[in-house]
Structure formats: structure tokens, C-alpha cells
Amino acid sequence: MQTLRETLQLFWPVAAGFARRRLRVALALVTRRAVLAPPSPRRRGELTLEGITFSYREACAVLQSVSFTVPAGKTVAVVGLSGAGKSSLIRLLFRLYEPDAGRILLDGTPICDLSPSALRRAIAVVPQDTVLFNDTIAANIGFGRVGASDLEIQAAARLANLHEFISKLPYGYDTVVGEHGPKLSIGERQRVAIARAALKNPRIFVIDAAMSSLDARTEREIQRNLLGVSAHSTTLVIANQRSMVKHADRIVVLDRHGAVSQREELPTSAAQG
Numbered sequence: 324m325q326t327l328r329e330t331l332q333l334f335w336p337v338a339a340g341f342a343r344r345r346l347r348v349a350l351a352l353v354t355r356r357a358v359l360a361p362p363s364p365r366r367r368g369e370l371t372l373e374g375i376t377f378s379y380r381e382a383c384a385v386l387q388s389v390s391f392t393v394p395a396g397k398t399v400a401v402v403g404l405s406g407a408g409k410s411s412l413i414r415l416l417f418r419l420y421e422p423d424a425g426r427i428l429l430d431g432t433p434i435c436d437l438s439p440s441a442l443r444r445a446i447a448v449v450p451q452d453t454v455l456f457n458d459t460i461a462a463n464i465g466f467g468r469v470g471a472s473d474l475e476i477q478a479a480a481r482l483a484n485l486h487e488f489i490s491k492l493p494y495g496y497d498t499v500v501g502e503h504g505p506k507l508s509i510g511e512r513q514r515v516a517i518a519r520a521a522l523k524n525p526r527i528f529v530i531d532a533a534m535s536s537l538d539a540r541t542e543r544e545i546q547r548n549l550l551g552v553s554a555h556s557t558t559l560v561i562a563n564q565r566s567m568v569k570h571a572d573r574i575v576v577l578d579r580h581g582a583v584s585q586r587e588e589l590p591t592s593a594a595q596g
């Protein structure tokens with residue numbers, strides 16, 4: 324009967340050869356992957372709407388053949404009367420609804436091909452009205468990016484001009500806000516939204532800037548904060564005030580003619596109009 328040692332000696336060359344072959348195949352795969360893998364994507368943020376037609380109900384188009392591009396790093400303002408479909412555009416961007424025709428592309432990729440988490444990571448929205456959770460103000464800002472450190476949260480708060488206000492709260496960043504804590508004004512809530520968006524550092528900022536409920540001074544301050552935070556990012560501003568629009572590189576006007584059509588203006592002509 325063969326001893327264990329003899330058995331091993333017999334099978335060792337076969338086993339070693341097999342292991343060597345496996346190693347070679349694995350190395351070849353890794354090398355090929357390294358060569359074929361696309362370089363890590365550059366931060367761009369070009370947003371394109373191609374012939375977007377959309378209706379909530381049949382035969383009642385809200386948006387009709389809307390096409391425009393927000394080039395990477397630029398700001399485009401979308402303006403229009405109440406009911407023109409501005410908010411609907413944002414809903415389509417987040418895929419809360421699908422267009423009846425046309426498509427939306429992010430850096431050339433149709434957003435319907437992106438995973439929900441990839442889409443959420445890429446776009447941050449500063450809404451008209453910000454929802455606050457019954458939690459600390461730090462957690463409310465940190466909601467912008469799970470896992471953000473205290474220092475990052477504070478940096479975002481500074482960018483949104485909120486740090487000084489938070490420092491004066493009874494427990495600073497640990498103060499619970501929302502239903503069971505101090506109520507924040509609309510302006511302060513909007514700053515929380517700006518800080519959240521800044522923390523996310525998205526490829527695209529969407530700013531729903533219909534701030535009719537703010538007084539002129541707060542509105543100006545908020546606009547300054549928004550412009551500071553989104554200065555180097557692609558920004559889509561949904562606006563109904565000239566002051567936001569005048570900072571845009573381009574303006575898209577949604578008109579209401581039963582259905583909605585679209586025209587583009589230069590910022591200067593819109594600011595004068």
C-alpha cells in the first residue's frame with residue numbers, strides 16, 4: 324500500500340501544473356481587465372434632454388418636444404408661467420415618471436440605463452420646500468451623503484451660510500430640529516437643503532428656485548449661497564425670478580399654448596424683458 328508521501332509525490336506534478344495553469348489564466352484575465360477597463364470616469368455632468376414629450380393624462384401634453392443641453396459646468400435656467408411644466412421636468416429627471424417620447428441623457432448615457440442609486444448620486448436637488456427629519460441638524464445635513472464625517476458636515480454648513488446659525492442653537496450641531504425641536508424658517512430650511520446638496524458634491528445641481536415666499540433680503544442671501552455652492556458644477560435652475568436667471572449661461576423658456584413649447588433666450592434679453 325502506498326504511503327501518503329508516495330501518493331503526494333505521484334500527484335504533486337499534476338496538481339502543481341494545474342495550479343500554474345489556473346494562475347496564468349487568472350493573471351491574463353486581471354491584466355486584460357486592467358487594459359480594457361475604461362479609465363475612471365472624469366467628472367463631467369452634461370445633461371441633455373432630447374425631444375421630451377410628457378403628459379400625466381392622455382391627450383393633455385404638459386411638455387412637448389422639449390430639447391436642450393446643459394453643458395458640463397454651465398448653468399441653464401428654465402423659466403415659465405405657473406403650470407408650464409417646470410417641476411414636471413425635475414420629476415422626469417429623477418424618473419418619478421417616464422416621458423411619453425424622447426430621452427434624458429447624463430454624460431451621454433440615457434438615465435433609464437443608470438441604476439437608481441447611480442442616478443441619485445449624480446443629481447442633487449435643492450427643492451422649494453425642504454423636508455426636515457426629527458433628528459439633529461447634523462443628521463439632517465448628513466442625509467446628503469451617508470457616512471459624511473462631522474467635519475464634512477460642518478464644511479457644507481459653512482458653504483450654505485448656516486454654521487453661525489447652528490452654533491447659536493442650544494446644542495449646536497446636536498440640536499434636534501423638526502417637529503420636536505426648534506422650528507426652522509423657510510430660509511433656514513432652504514440652507515439645510517443647500518448644505519445637503521453641497522455635501523453630496525453631485526455632477527448636477529437642480530435648484531428649484533421659485534422662492535416667492537422669502538423676503539427680498541433672504542432671497543438674495545440664499546441666491547448667493549446657491550451660486551457659491553454650485554459655481555463649478557452643472558446647474559439646472561428652475562426659476563421664476565429674473566435675479567436667478569441673470570446668472571445663467573442660457574435660458575430655456577417653457578410657453579403655455581394648451582401644450583407647452585420651448586424657446587431659448589440669452590440671459591441679457593430675459594433680464595430686460
Ligand SMILES: Nc1ncnc2c1ncn2[C@@H]1O[C@H](COP(=O)(O)OP(=O)(O)OP(=O)(O)O)[C@@H](O)[C@H]1O
Pocket residue numbers: 379380385403404405406407408409410411412533
Ligand atoms: N401629479 C399630477 N397629475 C396630473 N397633473 C399634474 C400633476 N402634477 C402636475 N400636473 C399638471 O401638469 C401641469 C404642469 O405642472 P408643473 O407642476 O410641472 O408646473 P410648474 O411649471 O412647475 O408650475 P409652478 O411654477 O406653479 O410650480 C399643470 O397643469 C399641473 O396641473
